[in-house]
Amino acid sequence: MSNLTLTRRSVLASGAAALILPRAVLAAPTVLRAEPVVAQILPKGDGKTAMLGLNGTTPGPELRLKQGERLEVRFENHIGSDSALHWHGIRIDNAMDGVPGMTQDPVPDGGHFDYSFVAPDAGTFWYHSHSRSWEQVEQGLYGPLIVEEVAPPKVDHDVTVVIDDWRLQEDGTLMGGFGNRHDFAHAGRLGNYARAVPSRNKVRRGDRLRLRLINTATARVFPVIISGGAGKIVALDGMPLAAPRDINEIVLAPAQRMDLIVDVTEALRFDFPTREDPYELGRIEVEGENPNPIGGDIPTLPAANVATPDTPVHDLTLTMQGGAMGGRHTGDDIWALNGHSGLPDTPFASFKRGETARIRLINDTAFPHGMHLHGHHFFEEADGTLGDLRDTTLLNRNETRDILCVFDNPGKWLLHCHMLGHQAAGMKTWVEVA
Known part of the structure; x- marks a missing residue:
């Protein structure tokens, strides 16, 4: 695993929470418009980055719905080339899977495609381009998809944390060379700047949080150290664990997710371990005290409705x-x-x-x-x-x-x-x- 080689390590803390994930309300069919955007990837005051995004932002809007509800999305493509959206981790009808050439035709520039499916599982998922994904995901075409339990566990805040890296120039320009054959033949396109972006940047001491970690990087495996709270791992890739698990080690491959329930004791930090000092990916600040902490044991999430394997055929x-x-x-x-x-x-x-x-x-x-x-x-x-x-x-x-x-x-x-x-x-x- 390659360590990050970054030039702004001392200012990551100030920049990591600068972008709060937008949320989409699903009372009506949702439109996701893919288009060029300008993002503040580096800390505020440094250069901005020309990217691709959805509805004006990258990551795109956080979509939330309840287990068993139907999601209807019109994907409008305005990026200048073909695209499509894949709903990662959702066990949906094949025609809605979003794979050009296999489950649908590519969506041309100026075109649209209507996705409609019922979310059978509660959990942490995400959506991303599956057209030239090594390029379009790296440029920002992705977003969180959260399916809530019918009876979710009691927490003070449900916080999504998107983890990614980018290959940037000093002025914030996203470097090109997405089809670099050297990258392809080695560990992939590893960025030189990384962040963990929480959907909430302030909580109270004593709050109980559900943290939903999503690794949206195109290549980097992220080990993550979380400090500032005590809790348990409760789900992996959207699927509940049979029992909450101690947080001994967090390693997320690209596309993997992890849910944790954590009681806050001080500012929550998300660190990437290196051979030198830990690299701070992001943090959630503490402001005030929760007068009535939830406390008690971390609950087990409701089991997923997934078939148990028989003797393999x-x-x-x-x-x-x-x-x-x-x-x-x-x-x-x-x-x-x-x-x-x-x-x-x-x-x-x-x-x-x-x-x-x-x-x-x-x-x-x-x-x-x-x-x-x-x-x-x-x-x-x-x-x-x-x-x-x-x-x-x-x-x-x-x-x-x-x-x-x-x-x-x-x-x-x-x-x-x-x-x-x-x-x-x-x-x-x-x-x-x-």
């Missing part, structure tokens, strides 16, 4: 190959899965609806990969025991992991590395559920 292997310092493969691009680069004409695997499969993921490369399956969640497996339920799993170099998935959502679904430059350079395939 399929035992499959998917090997990640290529990249710098990697072995040869038979694909025609930098990266390959089972010797093939890019989407094959036929699926990696086909399933009847409801079948359970075990997929052994083998990282035979020199770099980490965050493998993401569309339309489903899967269980990470260790020594024959079901582990965490996720939609994106991080495999470090030379690591192997088995996942178990009940393929119960019909359609054609991508399976790819969410280090988006790796996906662009060959690390993607697809499965089909009849």
Whole structure:
């Protein structure tokens, strides 16, 4: 994992909370208009950054709805090139998945596409471009999607924290070279400036917060140290844990999410550990005292309605190959899965609806990969025991992991590395559920 090489470490604290996430009200169909925007990525007083965004901001509006409600969004594209929106982690109808060339036609500049789906799971999700995603996500086309429980846990504030990095010049200009083959062949496009942006920048001492961390970076794996409070991890990738878990280590691959419930004792800091001093990504300041703290045990979230795997009908292997310092493969691009680069004409695997499969993921490369399956969640497996339920799993170099998935959502679904430059350079395939 590469450390950040930043020039403004001493002023991160003042800039990290400068952008508060806008929220969208869903009483009527929501319009998300993709367009060029100007953002204050660096601290106030420093240069601004020309980006892409939605409804005038990046990140785009935070969309919130209740579990079981329908989300209706008209996506209007005004960025000057094709685009589309993928609803990451939501187990929705295939036609709404937002993958150009697989589930829909690309949305041309000046065009629109209407997305409509029921949110079956409560949890922390997000939406992002799936058209030239290594470029459009890096430029800012993404936003949080929060599905609230019918009976959510009692907290004083529900706070979304978006974590990202950017490759910027000293004046704030976003550097180009999004298709840089050197980046593609190594760890991806790692930024030189990073922030954790909370949707709220002040709380009271004694407040109980639900923190929803989302790693929206295109390549960087973020270890995060949280200080200033005590609490538990309650969900991963939108899926509740069977019981709250101690906060021993937080590591988020690109696209992964984590929910925590934390009681505030002082200013909350989000730090990136480095070989030198911790790098402050962001903070939430404390102002005043809560006279009636909620206190007590951290509650367990309601269990997700996800099918439990049966004995696997399929035992499959998917090997990640290529990249710098990697072995040869038979694909025609930098990266390959089972010797093939890019989407094959036929699926990696086909399933009847409801079948359970075990997929052994083998990282035979020199770099980490965050493998993401569309339309489903899967269980990470260790020594024959079901582990965490996720939609994106991080495999470090030379690591192997088995996942178990009940393929119960019909359609054609991508399976790819969410280090988006790796996906662009060959690390993607697809499965089909009849």
